[in-house]
Amino acid sequence: DAKTTQPNSMESNEEEPVHLPCNHSTISGTDYIHWYRQLPSQGPEYVIHGLTSNVNNRMASLAIAEDRKSSTLILHRATLRDAAVYYCILSLSNDYKLSFGAGTTVTVRA
Amino acid sequence: NAGVTQTPKFQVLKTGQSMTLQCAQDMNHEYMSWYRQDPGMGLRLIHYSVGAGITDQGEVPNGYNVSRSTTEDFPLRLLSAAPSQTSVYFCASSYSPGGAGETQYFGPGTRLLVL
Numbered sequence: 001d002a003k004t005t006q007p008n009s010m011e012s013n014e015e016e017p018v019h020l021p022c023n024h025s026t027i028s029g030t031d032y033i034h035w036y037r038q039l040p041s042q043g044p045e046y047v048i049h050g051l052t053s054n055v056n057n058r059m060a061s062l063a064i065a066e067d068r069k070s071s072t073l074i075l076h077r078a079t080l081r082d083a084a085v086y087y088c089i090l091s092l093s094n095d096y097k098l099s100f101g102a103g104t105t106v107t108v109r110a
Numbered sequence: 111n112a113g114v115t116q117t118p119k120f121q122v123l124k125t126g127q128s129m130t131l132q133c134a135q136d137m138n139h140e141y142m143s144w145y146r147q148d149p150g151m152g153l154r155l156i157h158y159s160v161g162a163g164i165t166d167q168g169e170v171p172n173g174y175n176v177s178r179s180t181t182e183d184f185p186l187r188l189l190s191a192a193p194s195q196t197s198v199y200f201c202a203s204s205y206s207p208g209g210a211g212e213t214q215y216f217g218p219g220t221r222l223l224v225l
Contacts, residue, residue, distance in 0.1 A: 034213075043114075043200045043216030044153065087152065091212070097143070097168065098202075098214060100152035 004088045009105045018075040020104055022088030025069045032091040033064060034098065035073045037084040044087065044100075047073065075106075083108045112136050114217035116201050122223045123191040131186040131220050133201030141204045141212070142184040146170065146197040147219075153200060159184055191224045198222070 005023040012018040024033065035047040048055055048062045050071075055062040061074040075082055087103040117132045135142065143158035145168075155168030159178040173195060175187040184203075188195060201217040 036214075041219075043202075043219050045216065046213045049213070097155055097158060098153075100145075100154070102152050 004090060004101055006088050006101065006104045009107065011107045011109065012078045013109050014079060015077050018078045018106060020073040020086050021070065023070045024090055027068050027090060033071050034089045034091050035062065036087045036089060039084045078108045080108050080110060082106060114201055114203055114215050116217040116220050118220060120221045122225065124225055125191060125193060127191050129188050129191065131199055133184045133186065133217060134182050135203040136182065137203065138181060139203035139205055140181065143202045144176065144186045145200045145202065147200065148197050156186065193224045196222060196224045
């Protein structure tokens with residue numbers, strides 16, 4: 001299975017951007033890159049996903065490297081509500097199951 | 111839409127007892143799954159279903175049973191609870207089992223403590 005590597009933790013100040021890196025050097029050509037986040041005491045929630053091109057939605061942006069071996073989730077203006085564990089997950093082209101790693105714990109300072 | 115709902119929110123069991131964790135979704139999703147999350151760790155897949163009458167094992171299926179008689183419901187049964195099953199259990203669903211771009215929707219979780 002293709003794996004992802006994320007930093008254990010990151011800190012940010014409120015209203016500043018947050019860039020969360022994810023390495024996935026063994027990604028295959030048809031694997032999607034998903035990001036989910038989990039706020040304290042809640043279930044995971046979808047943030048964004050992409051295949052090859054950069055993606056934007058109301059929550060975040062996803063920048064995918066040209067060789068697709070890495071990606072970055074960008075929170076444009078962090079708020080205290082963005083403090084969560086962020087998971088970078090590869091959704092395998094022939095398998096709909098999500099494989100969660102340990103994720104990156106994001107702390108936002110007021 | 112209520113989305114994905116789970117009951118109970120919290121449960122305490124004694125070793126050897128059995129119970130059923132309930133999961134329901136009102137989005138007409140074909141795919142449903144159960145995960146467990148141990149403290150400080152990511153989620154691990156227990157069982158999943160690609161439609162009514164079809165279930166399969168995930169990464170950590172031992173000690174758990176599932177069935178899928180309707181599209182809406184996907185209960186998880188603990189046959190004989192053990193302290194190692196103390197965890198938070200999440201149910202998830204998505205529109206279809208196929209397609210790597212599908213978004214999964216998670217329930218709020220059931221916190222289980224086995225003494």
